[in-house]
Amino acid sequence: MVTMHESVTSSERAALGKAARASLPRTAHAAFEPDAKRPDPVDIIERQSATRVPELVPVRYGRMLESPFRFYRGAAAIMASDLGASPHTGLMVQLCGDAHLLNFRLLASPERHLVFDINDFDETLPGPFEWDVKRLAASLVIAGRANAFPAGDCAMIVRESVRAYRERMREFAGMRTLDVWYARDDVAQVEAILSERLSRSDRRRVDTASAKARTRTGRQAAGKLTRLVDGIPRIISDPPLITPLDELLSGTEQHGLEDTLRALVADYARTLSSERRHLLGRFHVVDMARKVVGVGSVGTRCWIILLLGRDDEDPLLLQAKEAADSVLAPYSGASAYENQGERVVAGQRLMQAASDIFLGWKHMTGIDGRERDFYVRQLRDWKGIARPETMDPATLALFGRMCGASLARAHARSGDPVAIGAYLGRGDSFDRALARFARAYADQNERDHRALADAVAAGHVTARTDLTS
Incomplete structure (x- = not known):
């Protein structure tokens, strides 16, 4: 692992990056040839499923069966095994761990600015910078093939996306440390970063996506996921995708889980800053349900909790999601955090320019x-949320550039942009x-x-293919 010490000069840091080329030339990243000892991919997925909610595992497999792209979204553990068996640069950053293209989104900052950033950190852990770049690159080819794009x-x-990563990282290499930390990708800055290659139609696409994202608020989600029952908002049942507690359990088990989740909300608040803890205290819990999320996460325990503030028109929807060991841990080492929820939160706060104000963690004993x-x-x-199935090659290339530039910013916050930029x-x-790697x-x-x-x-294995998401 290459680390930076305060006495190391920029020239010495750049020399470290260039020296890494001797142990792993840049052209060597093109190779991917699995050997005979490669683990069976289904075995890897099955080992993950062993700790998940049994009745939801077939839903996960059903989603992964839909297409190679959906399979890839659920196969972070398989790729982690492949990357972990390969040589790496030793140039370490905080990794997303699952940096496929759909984990980059438009998000709201606490200041109510629309920013472009990574959204999923379930697998976050320190590791070699190129692992995230390779995960992104392969996802772009897989998405392109789903649209029947030619190989060229x-x-x-991929070249456009990786070029954006490389050029942005080299830009960060010349910036002051605080300027790197304060960098963020709001919509105007994204356009500025890509300005020399952004067409008028590209700008219209960015503007349309921005306007749509601003409509996807917590209140809009509450309107979609809840209805009034005897004058009280309740989460709408849609099993097995959304299952209210009174349908999931009964009697003392139901009341026990309700008490556990209420305690989770009260106790997790201690991981928030004091002013955000005060804000959360202005809301009260009114309903809870189990929710199926994503592709790779299906089967993990995930609860949505409806809270109200001033009145029924003042909702807050929280998601409490189970955090297990990162899929990268066998290859890059165990987390420094004993609580895996804290690992996710710490990685998110380190990589994102502006994180959700209600982001926190909790250790919990379930009713089992x-x-x-x-x-x-x-x-x-x-x-x-991006819809790659609607994109032509030029639009997917634009989105890939946005992802590459954003990933470089996220990596520069924790890694050494001077060394990485010199390597690139x-x-x-x-x-x-x-x-070439992404194609292979x-x-x-x-x-x-x-x-x-x-x-x-x-x-x-059993797959349930009658559900859509």
Whole structure:
């Protein structure tokens, strides 16, 4: 691991980055050739499923079966195994751990500005910077193939994204430390970063996406997910995707879980700053439900909790999500945090320019007597979600550039942009290498997707394919 000491000069830090080329040339990143000892991908997924809610595991497999892209979204543990078995640069950052393109979104900052940032940190952990870049690059090729883009267009999209990462990282290398920390990607700054390559139609797309994201508020989510029952807002039942507690359990078990979740809200508040703890105290809990989220997360315990402030028109929806060990831990080392929820929150706060004001964590003992870690955040707050299936190659390339630039900013906050920028260099050697890697890994992802389909067809695992998300 390359670390930075306060006595090391910028020239020495740049020399460390260039020296890393000797142990792992930039062109070497193009290679991906799994050997005979590669673990079975279905076995990896099954090991994850062993600790999840049993009746929800088939939902996860059903979602992953839908397409190679959806499979990839749920296969972070498989890619972590592949990356962990490969040589790396030793240039360490706080990793997202699952930096596929749909984990980059428009989000609301505490100041109510719309920013573009990473949104999912379930797998966050320190590790080599290129692991996140490779996860992003492969996702772009897989998304491009889903749209039947030619191989040349897919390669172009990856090169554009990695180029944006490389150039932004080199820009950070020349900036003062506090300026790097204060950098954020609000919509205007995203346009400025990409200005020389942003067409008029691109600007219209960004403006349209921004306007739509501003409508996706907590109040809008509450309006969609709740209804009045005897004058009291209640979460709408849609099992197994959303299941209120009174449908999930009965009697003393139901009351026990209600008490546990109320205690979670009260106790997790201690991980918030004092003014945010005071703000949360202005709300009271009125309803709770279990919710199925994402693709890779399906089967983890996730609760949505409806709170009200002044009246029924003043809702707050919190999501309490189970946090297990990162999929990167076997390859980059265990977390410094004993509580995995705190690991997620600490990684998010380190990587994001502005995090959710209600972001916190809690250790909890469930009604089954088992202890689990959770992190808590708002369910939705100005989130704009990309739809790659609607994009042409130029639009996906634009989105890839946004993701690459944002990822560089997130990495520069925890890693050494001088060393990483020196490793990447001015030329496009790394960009072209990752385009080749992404193509090879997309091929592997398709083989892994077929392996899951074969396991389902053979009856080795059960998939539920009658649900959409």
